[in-house]
Every structure is written in C-alpha cells, then in structure tokens.
Amino acid sequence: MAAGTRLAAEAIDVTLPGRRISLGRQHILTRTLEEIERIFFGMGFEIVDGAEVETDEFNFERLNMGRDHPARDTQDSFYLTDDLLLRTHTTVVDARVMVGRTPPMRVLNTGRCYRRDAPDATHMPVFHQADGFMVGEHITMADLKGVLAAFVRQMFGSEAVYRFVPSYFPFTEPSAELAVWFNGRWLELAGSGMFHPRVLEMAGIDPARYTAFAFGLGVDRPAMVRYGIPDIRLFWDNDLRLLEQF
Numbered sequence: 263m264a265a266g267t268r269l270a271a272e273a274i275d276v277t278l279p280g281r282r283i284s285l286g287r288q289h290i291l292t293r294t295l296e297e298i299e300r301i302f303f304g305m306g307f308e309i310v311d312g313a314e315v316e317t318d319e320f321n322f323e324r325l326n327m328g329r330d331h332p333a334r335d336t337q338d339s340f341y342l343t344d345d346l347l348l349r350t351h352t353t354v355v356d357a358r359v360m361v362g363r364t365p366p367m368r369v370l371n372t373g374r375c376y377r378r379d380a381p382d383a384t385h386m387p388v389f390h391q392a393d394g395f396m397v398g399e400h401i402t403m404a405d406l407k408g409v410l411a412a413f414v415r416q417m418f419g420s421e422a423v424y425r426f427v428p429s430y431f432p433f434t435e436p437s438a439e440l441a442v443w444f445n446g447r448w449l450e451l452a453g454s455g456m457f458h459p460r461v462l463e464m465a466g467i468d469p470a471r472y473t474a475f476a477f478g479l480g481v482d483r484p485a486m487v488r489y490g491i492p493d494i495r496l497f498w499d500n501d502l503r504l505l506e507q508f
Contacts, residue, residue, distance in 0.1 A: 297417070299392070316348075349375055353433065353476065356476060361466060370392060410477060462474060
C-alpha cells in the first residue's frame, strides 16, 4: 500500500466529538449505608468506626459469649491467629466504645462483617451492618422500639409493615427481632434488645444505675427491600445492568 493511500485510510477526523467517558457512581450498598447513618444522626446518634480485625475478647467474651458458649457455633470463623479474627458483628464496636466513657451515650457504627454463611438469596459470608446503642438512666425497651420504628418509617415509608418478635441474643435480655414484610414474607432486618447487665459491667458501667438498648441492623437486606432486589448475591456480581438502574 502506497504511503499516501495508507495515511488516508488511517486518518482521524479530529473534528468528531470524543467518546463519552462513563462516569462511576456510588454502589447501592454504600448509598444505603449512608442513608442509615443520616437517619440515626438525625435522631442524635454519634457516628463512629471500628476495626474489621478484632480480638476474641471483645468480639465474644465482652458480649457475654464465653469460650464454650453455643452462640459461637455460627460465628467461630475467619481466625487470623488464636486470638484475632475478622469481626462477626459490628456490636464489637459497642463493647469498645463504652469503655472509658461516662453515660449518657448514643452511638451508631457501620461496616463489614464476616461469617461462614453459605451464599443464598439472603446470606453471604461478607455482609454489612449498622450497630447502635443508647446508654443512660431509665432507658427501656419502649425507647428501643420507638427508635427502630422511626427508622423503619423513614427508610421504607409510612406505609411499611413491620413487627417485633421475641428472640435470643447472649448480650441482650430481653431480646427481639425486627422484621419487615417483603415479597410475601417476613424478612428479618435487625436483632435488638436491652444490653445484658454483665455487658455493662465489663465495660465499667454500673448496671444498677444505667440501662442500655442495642441493635444490629443489616445493610444489605434493607437495600433489597427498598429497591426490590430479590437476591443478595446480585450486589456482588458487579453487573452494570443492575447497578445502573439505581
């Protein structure tokens, strides 16, 4: 091919508009997490952060789960050493924040957690939580229900259908689960209850004077409810056909 012919074939028309660059956006889970923080910040909660690698003492023992406690069975996973593991819930940050502080306190923390859950439509081994607590004089279960009910109404609208049902958690007594009606069934969003007196004692807080409620709220499941996403695994596929819808 002659040089002139080749140059003509390979010429670029510099007057044509450039290719449009595809801009990124926040992931649905990040947006949901920030919305949860905004709602609780509006209710007076301080937003804090914590480490994803934790000690066995704070992840379990400070939350009333001793070495042989059966509640560990679903969470004893992802150990880095005999004493260090990837945190299994963000409640561990509650245990750390309470140490050295004087009530009243109203705190929320968010982040990733890790458990050996088999992936299915509502479970993943990596998931996100928002965990909060309130410590003070005369804090009751009614305060807990009022805060979580206000959260549900702001997150899902005034017509959202939700319920509290009795449950069990080693670090709260009494305990309750918060669930919302989604896709024709009840979907659990949060575990909650009044902090066990022993948890307060280990944090240096007098349980005879102060009471506290706590809750652990999933972030992935509220996003599923809010955006009508039927399978939690879709968050991890990074499929632009899904992500570009929101």
